[in-house]
Amino acid sequence: MGRYLLRRSLNYALLLLVAVNLSYLLAATQLDPRALYEVSNPPLDPVAIENNLRSRNLSDRVPLGERWLTWASDIALRWDWGESPRGGDVGEEVERRIWVSVRLIALGSVLGAAAGVAIGAWTATRQYGVADRGFTFLALLGLSVPSFVVASVLQVVATWINDTSGVRFFEFVGETGLHGEHFGAALLDRLQHLLLPTVALTLLGAAFFSRIQRNLMLDALGSDFVRTARAKGLTRAAAARRHALRTALIPTATYFAFGVATLFVGSAFMEIIFSFHGMGQYAVSTILGQDVHGAVAVAAFGGVCVLGGALLADLLVVALDPRVRSGRRDGDG
Amino acid sequence: MVEPAGTAIESGAPAGGPPRRESRRRLLLRRFLRNRTAVLGVIVVAVLVTFAVVGPSLSPWGVEDVDRGAFLQPPGGSHPFGTTQAGRDMLALTLHGLQRSLVIGFAVALLSTAIAALVGAFAAYYGGWLERVSLWVIDLLLVIPAFLLIALVVGGGGEGGSSTVLLVLLLALFGWMLPARVVRSLTQSIREREYVLAARFMGLSGPRIVFRHILPNIASLLVIDATLNVSGAILAETGLAYFGFGVQPPGTSLGTLLGEGARQLHSFPWLFAGPAVTLVLLILGVNAIGDGLRDALDPGSGASGAVT
Numbered sequence: 001m002g003r004y005l006l007r008r009s010l011n012y013a014l015l016l017l018v019a020v021n022l023s024y025l026l027a028a029t030q031l032d033p034r035a036l037y038e039v040s041n042p043p044l045d046p047v048a049i050e051n052n053l054r055s056r057n058l059s060d061r062v063p064l065g066e067r068w069l070t071w072a073s074d075i076a077l078r079w080d081w082g083e084s085p086r087g088g089d090v091g092e093e094v095e096r097r098i099w100v101s102v103r104l105i106a107l108g109s110v111l112g113a114a115a116g117v118a119i120g121a122w123t124a125t126r127q128y129g130v131a132d133r134g135f136t137f138l139a140l141l142g143l144s145v146p147s148f149v150v151a152s153v154l155q156v157v158a159t160w161i162n163d164t165s166g167v168r169f170f171e172f173v174g175e176t177g178l179h180g181e182h183f184g185a186a187l188l189d190r191l192q193h194l195l196l197p198t199v200a201l202t203l204l205g206a207a208f209f210s211r212i213q214r215n216l217m218l219d220a221l222g223s224d225f226v227r228t229a230r231a232k233g234l235t236r237a238a239a240a241r242r243h244a245l246r247t248a249l250i251p252t253a254t255y256f257a258f259g260v261a262t263l264f265v266g267s268a269f270m271e272i273i274f275s276f277h278g279m280g281q282y283a284v285s286t287i288l289g290q291d292v293h294g295a296v297a298v299a300a301f302g303g304v305c306v307l308g309g310a311l312l313a314d315l316l317v318v319a320l321d322p323r324v325r326s327g328r329r330d331g332d333g
Numbered sequence: 334m335v336e337p338a339g340t341a342i343e344s345g346a347p348a349g350g351p352p353r354r355e356s357r358r359r360l361l362l363r364r365f366l367r368n369r370t371a372v373l374g375v376i377v378v379a380v381l382v383t384f385a386v387v388g389p390s391l392s393p394w395g396v397e398d399v400d401r402g403a404f405l406q407p408p409g410g411s412h413p414f415g416t417t418q419a420g421r422d423m424l425a426l427t428l429h430g431l432q433r434s435l436v437i438g439f440a441v442a443l444l445s446t447a448i449a450a451l452v453g454a455f456a457a458y459y460g461g462w463l464e465r466v467s468l469w470v471i472d473l474l475l476v477i478p479a480f481l482l483i484a485l486v487v488g489g490g491g492e493g494g495s496s497t498v499l500l501v502l503l504l505a506l507f508g509w510m511l512p513a514r515v516v517r518s519l520t521q522s523i524r525e526r527e528y529v530l531a532a533r534f535m536g537l538s539g540p541r542i543v544f545r546h547i548l549p550n551i552a553s554l555l556v557i558d559a560t561l562n563v564s565g566a567i568l569a570e571t572g573l574a575y576f577g578f579g580v581q582p583p584g585t586s587l588g589t590l591l592g593e594g595a596r597q598l599h600s601f602p603w604l605f606a607g608p609a610v611t612l613v614l615l616i617l618g619v620n621a622i623g624d625g626l627r628d629a630l631d632p633g634s635g636a637s638g639a640v641t
Contacts, residue, residue, distance in 0.1 A: 011472075019476045030485050137370070140624065144617040146568055148575055149609050152595045159599055266480075269575070273595070284576050287484050295485060302478030 005314060012307040016300070021072070023299035024292075028067060033058045033085035033290045056083045058292060071293070081300075082293030084286070090293045093282065094301060098264075100175065101278035104271065105263050108198040112205015113256050119206060120213025121245050124221060125236075135210060142207025148269040151200045155273070158196055172196050174275045197274045201267070205259070212255055216248035223247075253316040261309030264301070364629040371625020377618035381611070385431045394422035396429045396585070408603050415603035423590075427607045430587035434567045434615065437501055441566035444505035446512065446559040453516025454543045454551075458524055464517075471510045479507035480572070488578030500579045504566050512558045519551045553630035560623035564616045571612060587612045 033056075037049040053059035057070045074080040081091040119139075123132040158170035171177055171192045179189035220226065221244045229239040268280030279301060286294035365371055389395070393411060399421060408415040414423035456467035483503045523529060524547070532542050548555070573579045574588025575595075587608045594605030 012476075015469075015472055015476045018473060022477065023482065026482060027485055140370070140620055141617065144564070144620050145613050146571060146591075146616070148572070148591065148595065149613065152591075152598055152605065152609075156598055156602070268480075269572070272576075283478075283481050284484070287481070287488060288577070295481065299478050299481055302481060303476045306476050306478075 005311075008314065009311065012310065016303045016307055019303045020296065020300045021068075024068060024071060024296045025064070027292045027295045027299075028064060031287070031290045031292050031295065032060070033292060034060060036085050036290050053085075056085065056087075056293075058085055071296075081297045084289070084291040084294050086289075090291075090297045093294070094279070094297050097277060097279050097282050098301070100276055101264050101267065101271070101280065103175070104194070104197055104274075104276045104278055105201060105260070105267050107194065108201025109205055109260050109263055111198065112202040113209050113252075113259070115202060115206040116209020116211075117213045117249070117252060120210040120215075121217045121240075121248070123210070124214045124217035125240050127218065132214075136214070139207045139211045142203055143211070146269075147200065147204055148273060150203060151197070151270055151273040154196050154200055170196060172274055193274075197270050197276070200270060201263075208259070209252065209255070213248065213252055216251055217244060220244040220248040250317060250320045253320055254313040257313040257316055258306075258309040261305040261312070262302075264305045361629045365625050368625040368628055370621045371628070374618040374621025374625065377614055378622065381431060381615050381618065382435060385428055385435055388428045389425065389432075392422070392425055392428070394425045396421070396425050398422065398425070407601075408607075414607035415601075417593075417604060423603060423607050426585055426590055427587070427611050430585050430590055430608060431611055431615070433497070433584065433586050434570060434612070437497065437504070437570045438563040438567040438619070440501045441504040441508060441570075442559045442562035444501065445508035445562055445566075446555055448505065449509040449512035449516055449558065450548055450551075450555055452509065453513040454520045454547050455540075456513075457517040457520035458539060458543050458547060467513070467517075471513060474507060474510050477507075480569070483507065483569075484573055484576065484578040487573065488576075496581075500570065500573075504569055508562060508565065508569075512554075512562075515554065515558075516551060519554065520547055523547055523550055557623060557627045557630060560619060560626055564619040564623070567612075567616060567619070 033053060034049065037044055037052065050059060050061065054062065057067055057074075059067075071082060074082060079091070081089075081094070084090060084093075119135055123129075123135045126132050155172050158172060162168055162170055169192070171189075173193075175193055176186070176189055177193065179185040217240075221240060223244075225247075226239050226244050229243045230236065234242070264279050266280065267278070268284055270276070271278045271281040272284065279298060282294065283298040283302075285291075286298060399419060406412055406416045408423075412422050412424065414427055416422055417426070452467050452471075456464040483500070486503060487500050529542060529546055532546050537545075570579070571586060571588030571591065574586035575592040577589070577592065580586045580589050590608040591605060591612070594601075594608060598605045
């Protein structure tokens with residue numbers, strides 16, 4: 001098992017290396033940091049612009065190969081991911097923003113997955129009942145409404161509640177705001193700011209996971225080992241919970257690992273709408289700000305997330321599935 | 334739930350008489366029509382397509398027209414969706430965005446499903462180095478954050494974005510990997526079936542076997558996949574446009590309208606409502622059709638809540 005994971009990790013590392021370098025070549029040719037300086041008013045001295053760009057390894061008059069070599073060796077030798085065109089260390093920025101994103105998505109993604117699994121497993125035992133049809137339609141709706149529409153509508157509803165009640169209960173700008181000095185005020189303030197994005201993420205996650213879990217649970221409920229469990233005298237609920245659900249959770253774990261990892265960059269809408277300065281918002285602002293090194297760092301981080309998700313999925317399956325643990329793998333997906 | 338594979342006999346035969354045999358096409362149609370959500374989806378999408386095609390010629394206001402007597406008007410009168418700050422008609426803008434969404438959605442879905450089918454089927458049929466290279470490329474494209482790179486290419490350049498064709502190509506390029514893996518594993522199981530072996534021993538060439546014997550047998554998966562890709566592509570396009578990537582200024586997109594509308598949502602909700610409802614209806618309709626197709630074509634999957 002260890003060897004298998006090691007070989008996979010090595011392959012992942014190679015993939016990541018190629019992906020990051022491709023991203024650099026693309027970013028360096030597509031983005032134009034010089035444009036930032038050329039539009040400034042009063043106009044800057046061209047020599048000063050050139051010196052500025054050269055000192056940050058961003059000048060398009062330096063051959064691409066040379067720029068790439070400088071960039072790559074800086075990372076390889078000093079773990080220096082470069083500077084943005086206006087100055088500012090990309091590595092530090094990313095380091096700070098990762099935690100903002102973690103705080104934003106951690107609660108929502110776990111709640112969403114838990115709610116989705118619970119709804120999916122429950123409705124599967126009541127296939128074609130009223131609750132099943134209702135939740136199936138809600139899940140279809142949840143998957144069809146883009147996240148930025150969900151977030152914006154939540155904001156309107158929250159504003160309306162704030163206005164009609166006269167109490168500023170819902171907060172939707174940034175991570176923290178003004179708060180009192182009493183015990184727990186800072187924590188309460190943070191939670192208030194987290195409430196709306198967490199609700200939005202939970203709704204979207206629940207829609208996604210309930211659909212997956214319902215299908216998996218239906219397959220599991222129809223299988224022979226559940227019938228055997230029933231024949232041995234277990235109640236319907238116990239058979240569903242202990243035998244069907246346990247099996248049906250294994251593939252969900254894979255989806256969860258991938259889903260959480262890709263959410264880091266995928267939550268850009270949430271971050272922008274709720275003014276969290278995390279990785280998703282950084283991704284958009286680096287491209288709009290012609291920030292070559294920043295964009296590449298985000299791409300690298302995104303790649304690490306996908307691979308981290310893949311590796312985590314492998315590990316979860318090993319942990320949950322006895323057949324894999326004993327080395328009996330029939331084909332990979 | 335599970336129906337015997339290969340038989341086209343429905344239980345709706347008249348009592349006493351022999352079971353009526355139906356052609357596969359009629360059976361599928363009947364299964365699809367029995368699914369009310371899916372039929373509703375077809376109606377919604379058909380209505381939206383009709384609006385997108387004939388709407389602009391019926392409305393007195395064009396996309397570029399400015400009504401100097403109505404700046405930021407709420408819905409009513411000759412502007413059913415209201416007007417923008419510049420006096421442009423929201424309905425005309427929404428229809429324009431809808432056209433763009435439809436074109437991009439269908440083009441990307443066709444293209445990416447075609448790539449998925451070709452790569453997946455050929456990789457699995459030939460195996461060897463072709464399969465290994467394909468799988469490696471699939472993994473590589475999965476590792477690259479697609480949204481970011483597409484945004485980089487279509488929105489990064491200083492000279493005001495790029496063409497719709499490029500956007501379609503990029504969305505298709507990053508949209509085929511997961512379906513291709515499914516096609517590959519299905520082809521692996523079909524490859525050793527008797528009819529494929531028979532075709533091979535009769536001396537048919539590899540490509541011919543793939544096109545005539547393998548792809549038709551996974552057509553149902555491809556149809557479902559293409560439908561769901563339509564909504565995926567539309568969501569990706571609107572998402573990019575929401576941030577201002579990939580739309581050239583005179584033109585507009587539902588995503589652009591939503592991005593602008595969201596900023597003024599509290600004061601002027603109609604700037605957001607029209608495009609939002611249109612987009613949600615479109616995606617909902619396409620997804621409902623996809624679910625209905627899956628239930629009709631692949632009843633064993635037990636995918637959604639429809640009666641099979």
